[in-house]
Every structure is written in structure tokens, then in C-alpha cells.
Amino acid sequence: MILLDNVLFGPAGYPEAAKGKIERVFEILREVGLDALEYAAVHGLRTSVEIAQKIGELADKNGITMSMHAAYYIQLASKSEDIRERSKERLKKALRFAPLMRVKRIVFHPGTHGGMPPDESYTVIRDAIQEVWEEAGPKGEGAVLAPEIAGKIGAFGSADEIIRLCSDLEGVIPTIDWAHLYARSQGRINNRESYSHILEMFENALEELFVDNMHFHVSGIIFTEAGERSHKPLGESWGPDILPLVELVSELGYKPTFISETPNPITGALYAKFLLEELEKTRQ
Numbered sequence: 001m002i003l004l005d006n007v008l009f010g011p012a013g014y015p016e017a018a019k020g021k022i023e024r025v026f027e028i029l030r031e032v033g034l035d036a037l038e039y040a041a042v043h044g045l046r047t048s049v050e051i052a053q054k055i056g057e058l059a060d061k062n063g064i065t066m067s068m069h070a071a072y073y074i075q076l077a078s079k080s081e082d083i084r085e086r087s088k089e090r091l092k093k094a095l096r097f098a099p100l101m102r103v104k105r106i107v108f109h110p111g112t113h114g115g116m117p118p119d120e121s122y123t124v125i126r127d128a129i130q131e132v133w134e135e136a137g138p139k140g141e142g143a144v145l146a147p148e149i150a151g152k153i154g155a156f157g158s159a160d161e162i163i164r165l166c167s168d169l170e171g172v173i174p175t176i177d178w179a180h181l182y183a184r185s186q187g188r189i190n191n192r193e194s195y196s197h198i199l200e201m202f203e204n205a206l207e208e209l210f211v212d213n214m215h216f217h218v219s220g221i222i223f224t225e226a227g228e229r230s231h232k233p234l235g236e237s238w239g240p241d242i243l244p245l246v247e248l249v250s251e252l253g254y255k256p257t258f259i260s261e262t263p264n265p266i267t268g269a270l271y272a273k274f275l276l277e278e279l280e281k282t283r284q
């Protein structure tokens with residue numbers, strides 16, 4: 001078990017069985033042996049200060065490491081100035097609420113390219129994140145922004161774009177969504193060689209910033225030519241196959257947080273944890 005130390009596993013969003021009861025959420029995580037939770041603010045962060053505080057206290061009490069997934073409809077490069085402003089506001093609000101909820105990573109999708117060539121949208125998105133960070137970064141008390149690899153090929157968020165943001169900006173770490181990479185690559189990023197290539201790319205470019213802050217999303221996924229269509233359970237007929245990824249984590253001693261975005265995220269997180277535990281047993 002010692003080798004699992006600091007590799008964390010948890011669901012994206014509250015477990016359904018908690019029926020929205022916050023105490024129950026944390027009890028369930030403890031009962032099943034998970035240690036992370038990605039709070040889902042995907043339809044906007046609507047919690048009150050009181051509830052945010054309560055979430056933070058329960059996270060502390062139960063030893064749960066918190067992240068937050070910010071709103072899906074963030075569009076930092078939107079054609080509409082109004083939408084760009086509101087998108088930045090959403091990230092600033094997430095940073096302000098982060099300390100109350102003990103959130104250390106705010107995962108988000110920068111959005112589409114807004115009809116611009118990727119190089120132009122890159123500049124717009126980079127400048128928007130920089131503005132968010134300069135204004136609200138210190139209020140996050142250590143929380144960082146964690147832009148995610150996008151599942152739709154047309155969206156901003158290739159591995160290269162995410163790496164570039166993390167290299168150019170303060171307060172930004174990558175979220176690698178392995179299902180999204182699988183969908184973007186039309187199923188090619190699905191084995192030891194391709195996983196290891198991606199990990200090397202991130203590590204070579206970002207060094208400790210990546211290695212010390214590894215944040216992974218895992219799930220099965222169905223994709224089309226445009227990329228992601230829908231998230232699915234792990235370990236079934238659809239890909240990606242996460243076993244070679246978990247093997248690399250185990251062999252290289254990486255300490256990522258695995259957040260499961262499967263339809264039942266608790267089951268997905270437990271499956272990933274089970275794989276790592278079994279691998280560690282055979283290595284001892």
C-alpha cells in the first residue's frame with residue numbers, strides 16, 4: 001500500500017448514492033477507499049459561501065483532496081466580447097471560492113477557437129487566462145488553473161496547446177484527459193508506446209510543474225471523426241485501455257490524481273485504483 005501513497009483516485013462529481021447530501025458524499029468516498037473529489041461546477045458555480053465552507057471542512061475531516069471542474073460553457077475566445085468577459089468572471093469566481101472548498105486545481109475547457117486561426121485564438125486565450133490569474137490568482141491561495149485537453153478536434157486544447165499555455169503562464173498546470181486524447185487521435189493514443197510518448201512530451205516541456213502536479217481524467221469514450229461523442233465506463237469494449245497507462249505510472253513512480261469521468265464515476269475510480277493495487281502487488 002505504501003507505494004500507492006499520493007496516487008489519488010476519485011470521482012468527477014458527487015456519487016449518485018449520496019442524493020446530494022454533502023456529508024454522505026464524503027462518507028461514501030471514505031467507505032469505498034477513495035481520496036479525491038472533483039467538485040462539478042460544470043453548469044456554473046452556484047454554491048453559497050456557507051456550503052462551500054462546509055465542503056471544505058468535510059474534505060479536511062475526511063482527508064479528501066479537492067479539485068473543481070469549472071463551467072462547460074467557458075469560451076475565452078468567443079466572438080462575443082460579453083461571453084469572453086463572463087467566461088473570465090467564471091474562472092475568477094472559481095479561484096475566489098477555491099480556498100473555502102480546499103480546492104487546489106480548477107479544471108476547465110478554454111472553449112472553441114472562436115472562428116480564428118489557432119495561432120490567433122491561442123493569443124486571445126493566453127491573455128484571458130493571464131488576466132484571470134493576475135486579478136484572482138492570489139485569492140485562490142494556492143489553487144491553480146488546469147486547462148484540459150479537449151475531446152473535440154475542433155476545440156482549443158490539443159496537447160501542444162495545453163503545454164504552450166502552461167509554459168507561457170504563471171499558475172497554470174495541465175489536465176490530461178486520456179479519453180479525450182484517444183478521441184482526438186482517432187483511437188491511436190491507446191497503448192504503452194503512445195502513452196509514454198505523451199508523458200515524455202509533457203515532462204520534457206514542463207519538468208517538475210508537470211511531474212509534481214499530475215492531474216488525469218480517465219473514462220471510456222465513443223468518438224467520431226470530429227472527436228469525442230460520449231463518455232463510457234472503463235474496461236469494456238470501447239477504449240481507451242488504461243492498463244498500460246497505470247503500468248507506466250507504477251513503473252515510473254509518478255503520483256497522479258486520477259479523476260474518473262465514467263457514467264458511474266465511483267466505479268471508474270475504483271477500477272483504476274484496483275489496477276494500480278494489483279500491479280503494485282506483483283512488483284513487491
Ligand SMILES: [Zn+2]
Nearest residue numbers: 148177217261
Ligand atoms: Zn475530462
